[in-house]
Amino acid sequence: MARTNDYRDNNPHLAVLLPEIVQRIPTFLPTSVLLTCTQINSTWEAAARKRLLFQSWLTVDPENITDYTNVVTARGSCPRNIGFFRVKNPAICSQPAWLSFTSEHGHKIKLLQINLTLRNPTWPQYLSNLATSFPNLTSLKLFISLPNNSDLTNSPPQSNPPLDNFTFPKLKHLEFTSYSVPEGCPHLHAMITRMIPLFPNLRALSCIERGQSVLEHFLTFAPTLTSILLKNAKLRNPLRLNLTNLTRLEFSQCWSRPSDLPKLLRIGSGTLVHVKIYVSENVDPSHRFDRFGRHPVIFPIMERLTIFELAQSPRVDSSLLENSPVAPGIQLKFKQGENNDPEKRLDYAVQFPVLEKIKISKMENNSSNYGQRGLTEQEYFATGKAFLYDSFLYNGNSQGLTVTKLDIPFPPGSCGCLETEEASIFWDRVIAMFPNVERCHAMGTR
Numbered sequence: 001m002a003r004t005n006d007y008r009d010n011n012p013h014l015a016v017l018l019p020e021i022v023q024r025i026p027t028f029l030p031t032s033v034l035l036t037c038t039q040i041n042s043t044w045e046a047a048a049r050k051r052l053l054f055q056s057w058l059t060v061d062p063e064n065i066t067d068y069t070n071v072v073t074a075r076g077s078c079p080r081n082i083g084f085f086r087v088k089n090p091a092i093c094s095q096p097a098w099l100s101f102t103s104e105h106g107h108k109i110k111l112l113q114i115n116l117t118l119r120n121p122t123w124p125q126y127l128s129n130l131a132t133s134f135p136n137l138t139s140l141k142l143f144i145s146l147p148n149n150s151d152l153t154n155s156p157p158q159s160n161p162p163l164d165n166f167t168f169p170k171l172k173h174l175e176f177t178s179y180s181v182p183e184g185c186p187h188l189h190a191m192i193t194r195m196i197p198l199f200p201n202l203r204a205l206s207c208i209e210r211g212q213s214v215l216e217h218f219l220t221f222a223p224t225l226t227s228i229l230l231k232n233a234k235l236r237n238p239l240r241l242n243l244t245n246l247t248r249l250e251f252s253q254c255w256s257r258p259s260d261l262p263k264l265l266r267i268g269s270g271t272l273v274h275v276k277i278y279v280s281e282n283v284d285p286s287h288r289f290d291r292f293g294r295h296p297v298i299f300p301i302m303e304r305l306t307i308f309e310l311a312q313s314p315r316v317d318s319s320l321l322e323n324s325p326v327a328p329g330i331q332l333k334f335k336q337g338e339n340n341d342p343e344k345r346l347d348y349a350v351q352f353p354v355l356e357k358i359k360i361s362k363m364e365n366n367s368s369n370y371g372q373r374g375l376t377e378q379e380y381f382a383t384g385k386a387f388l389y390d391s392f393l394y395n396g397n398s399q400g401l402t403v404t405k406l407d408i409p410f411p412p413g414s415c416g417c418l419e420t421e422e423a424s425i426f427w428d429r430v431i432a433m434f435p436n437v438e439r440c441h442a443m444g445t446r
Contacts, residue, residue: 093129102133109134113141118187131166144178167198175206176214192217207233235260243268252278262298269300276309281329282316294331306356311363315372327386348400359407360384384409393433403434
């Protein structure tokens with residue numbers, strides 16, 4: 001591009017635009033590349049650090065709130081996202097350290113984790129204080145618990161006055177955890193009923209352990225809800241759930257109750273766009289379908305599904321030898337044909353007519369690792385390959401002409417290139433099954 005001396009030129013030289021270009025490039029880069037950019041020069045360092053601060057989280061809790069000044073202002077900058085965790089006592093809202101912190105940094109807090117006790121009459125005022133203190137809150141984690149030594153299962157809930165005029169207008173994600181609260185507790189129902197109007201723009205709901213009553217209320221009375229995550233949630237009767245607005249389903253469960261997932265898929269088959277399944281066990285694929293083998297999951301025809309994702313455990317039972325065959329403890333089957341019988345063969349045009357992306361990701365493992373070891377690089381590839389060969393790359397499948405993106409484990413040492421015979425065979429199968437694939441990513445590189 002030729003540079004002109006006319007300062008009225010609306011097309012300035014590229015060198016003039018370079019600082020602006022550098023500021024925009026980091027928005028497209030993964031964290032690993034951003035860290036490298038900090039070592040190029042001062043301009044790149046400033047741009048990369050700005051993006052890193054935007055992505056990073058600062059964790060604050062009641063124990064370090066008095067030292068927040070030193071924590072927040074380290075290096076003269078502050079992360080854009082601050083998470084306030086382990087807030088168990090509503091009385092903290094009146095403490096000087098809390099008031100000082102929220103007045104200066106409350107607008108930066110995006111994630112909040114708090115405890116609420118059932119039958120505590122102060123919880124509405126507590127939430128009102130939080131809504132005022134954190135006006136830009138986007139994610140809220142609620143730990144619901146019973147009063148000490150209390151059984152509220154059969155006691156009627158108290159009549160409560162209406163809530164004050166407040167909401168969490170920017171909150172998009174709500175997580176419910178209620179380990180100790182029995183399913184069907186009337187006090188939990190009463191709290192949820194009053195709480196739902198506080199989240200007028202809720203998009204995603206996560207249910208940990210208790211799921212039926214929470215889901216029923218939110219799916220019925222929160223019309224903006226489009227995404228749910230169920231983690232070990234026991235569902236008494238999923239057929240009663242209204243999933244007509246649901247576009248994303250994430251499911252993580254002990255596979256002692258594998259029937260819940262197929263029922264949810266069947267109910268949401270007409271609207272689901274993104275399905276993510278967490279599989280916490282890697283097993284010997286030769287085992288039968290039992291507690292120690294792979295569990296079958298029957299997929300209905302899903303006309304709108306565009307993204308399928310499997311999150312697999314990074315660990316395996318120590319009794320399995322290294323480099324021995326392993327596979328995620330799940331097997332997909334598909335309903336199609338005149339009799340709608342479950343089959344392994346997948347006809348993409350019928351089963352998933354608009355599927356665009358298949359992804360295998362690493363699941364965060366927060367459970368006990370007793371008796372387990374980490375998967376080797378070869379085993380990661382083996383688990384992903386075994387799952388794909390048994391489902392999306394099954395030898396009898398039709399071609400998946402709509403699939404254009406793969407985010408899967410690459411063969412060890414291949415770096416996405418055909419450097420080994422095993423890699424070559426694998427990619428030949430991928431290309432034969434998905435001739436229109438435009439982009440592949442190696443699992444764990446972004």
